[in-house]
Amino acid sequence: MFETIIGLEVHTQLNTQTKIFCSCSTSFKDAPNSHTCPVCLGLPGALPVLNEAALKKAIAFGMAIDATINQDSIFARKNYFYPDLPKAYQISQFEIPIVSAGYLDIDTESGLKRIGIERAHLEEDAGKNIHEGEFSKVDLNRAGTPLLEIVSRPDLRSAQEAISYLKKLHALVRFLGISDANMQEGNFRCDANVSIRPKGESKLYTRVEIKNLNSFRFIQKAIEYEVERQSEAFERGTYASEVVQETRLFDTTKGITQSMRDKEGSADYRYFPDPDLRRVHIPKAFLEQVIPELPDAKKARYIELGVKPEDASMLVSDVAIAEYFEEMMGMGASVKASVSWLCVELLGRLEGAELESCKVGAQTLGTLVQRIDSKKISGKAGKEILDALLSQSASQPSDVDTLIEKLGLAQVQDTQELSRAIEAILAQHPDKVAQYKGGKTKLLGFFVGQILKNMKGADPSALNALLKEKLEG
Numbered sequence: 397m398f399e400t401i402i403g404l405e406v407h408t409q410l411n412t413q414t415k416i417f418c419s420c421s422t423s424f425k426d427a428p429n430s431h432t433c434p435v436c437l438g439l440p441g442a443l444p445v446l447n448e449a450a451l452k453k454a455i456a457f458g459m460a461i462d463a464t465i466n467q468d469s470i471f472a473r474k475n476y477f478y479p480d481l482p483k484a485y486q487i488s489q490f491e492i493p494i495v496s497a498g499y500l501d502i503d504t505e506s507g508l509k510r511i512g513i514e515r516a517h518l519e520e521d522a523g524k525n526i527h528e529g530e531f532s533k534v535d536l537n538r539a540g541t542p543l544l545e546i547v548s549r550p551d552l553r554s555a556q557e558a559i560s561y562l563k564k565l566h567a568l569v570r571f572l573g574i575s576d577a578n579m580q581e582g583n584f585r586c587d588a589n590v591s592i593r594p595k596g597e598s599k600l601y602t603r604v605e606i607k608n609l610n611s612f613r614f615i616q617k618a619i620e621y622e623v624e625r626q627s628e629a630f631e632r633g634t635y636a637s638e639v640v641q642e643t644r645l646f647d648t649t650k651g652i653t654q655s656m657r658d659k660e661g662s663a664d665y666r667y668f669p670d671p672d673l674r675r676v677h678i679p680k681a682f683l684e685q686v687i688p689e690l691p692d693a694k695k696a697r698y699i700e701l702g703v704k705p706e707d708a709s710m711l712v713s714d715v716a717i718a719e720y721f722e723e724m725m726g727m728g729a730s731v732k733a734s735v736s737w738l739c740v741e742l743l744g745r746l747e748g749a750e751l752e753s754c755k756v757g758a759q760t761l762g763t764l765v766q767r768i769d770s771k772k773i774s775g776k777a778g779k780e781i782l783d784a785l786l787s788q789s790a791s792q793p794s795d796v797d798t799l800i801e802k803l804g805l806a807q808v809q810d811t812q813e814l815s816r817a818i819e820a821i822l823a824q825h826p827d828k829v830a831q832y833k834g835g836k837t838k839l840l841g842f843f844v845g846q847i848l849k850n851m852k853g854a855d856p857s858a859l860n861a862l863l864k865e866k867l868e869g
């Protein structure tokens with residue numbers, strides 16, 4: 397029987413506004429080659445400058461996996477030619493990466509297992525080749541977007557363990573807010589190094605790299621296929637000729653891996669320190685600026701703010717929810733009302749749809765809750781406005797205050813206006829006023845009803861207090 401040995405290399409795109417060595421935008425939605433400059437086009441003489449935001453994100457990741465943050469690290473040139481890499485080298489890190497020797501604990505069938513992370517280094521992405529009929533085109537908008545390459549130790553022993561590790565890593569980079577990690581868009585992709593060995597042996601056999609996997613399902617299938625291919629070759633006695641160090645691609649329709657090219661060794665790339673970039677020195681004070689807040693710490697902070705523990709768990713279950721909640725509070729909404737309007741009213745109405753693609757953003761819901769907190773509108777009116785916000789067309793959206801106005805939902809809070817309305821009703825019903833003064837205090841509800849008939853809404857506590865004052869004073 398065989399033992400499976402898997403190590404994973406994950407490339408996750410860091411979500412910075414600008415590229416790693418120039419100030420071009422990292423936006424993907426614009427016309428091809430519209431975000432380029434002499435640096436990312438690789439023109440001679442152009443000088444790269446490291447993006448501080450990318451560095452901070454890499455450090456935050458290193459801290460989250462309890463790794464060593466190397467206070468001095470080096471950028472290196474990795475030399476190879478591709479049409480989508482105009483400089484003919486990629487700026488990456490080789491000898492001293494920013495992050496080394498961390499780990500991630502994953503859930504397995506036999507309990508928690510610690511997976512070593514050998515290194516995580518910063519590098520730039522290449523552009524994109526587009527093949528159309530007899531033409532091939534190159535779009536360099538992606539050239540120079542920052543990547544964090546996260547390299548695990550060969551500690552994984554099955555496809556299931558590999559998936560468990562990847563899911564945990566995927567959730568972590570999203571939680572840290574360092575990457576959108578959208579697998580369909582290819583900004584969280586994985587290369588798997590897979591080998592087998594007879595059980596009980598300790599030496600490593602030939603490893604095969606499966607490149608560019610970008611769905612959990614395909615990663616699992618590709619690893620399972622590769623393990624079977626290598627095991628069968630071993631049993632047939634053709635291992636030495638069939639299993640060679642190479643890069644293979646997974647054919648998603650056929651469900652098999654196919655040879656792509658011989659695997660390069662690091663010597664093939666002729667790495668050398670990039671003379672255009674200085675050694676990156678990270679002072680201690682800089683490190684302290686980027687200590688990330690992990691889920692448990694965030695949860696504790698929310699509980700401190702007055703959030704119930706079960707609600708706090710819900711808020712930190714997804715970084716999008718936690719961010720939404722904090723942004724609502726930033727609009728001046730109270731903690732308790734923010735939790736209930738986000739978790740109950742909004743998420744309830746979304747029925748499982750993604751919060752990120754919701755029409756009602758955190759600032760809008762935060763404003764709505766603030767208007768309820770300040771009694772400008774009632775909670776009931778708030779629900780009516782939320783429904784209106786969710787159903788309105790995206791082309792002509794109204795904001796909260798416009799809708800309050802349009803739907804006539806503002807409560808009267810002005811004391812003088814309330815006083816006039818109260819006095820008018822009391823004057824119309826002198827008999828009832830006398831009965832109230834004689835002890836029939838239940839008539840309070842009657843007066844409130846009559847007053848509200850004449851106005852669309854009133855702050856109930858202000859109205860009640862003023863009415864009592866006039867009846868009893």
Ligand SMILES: [Zn+2]
Binds near residue numbers: 418
């Ligand atoms: Zn540029």
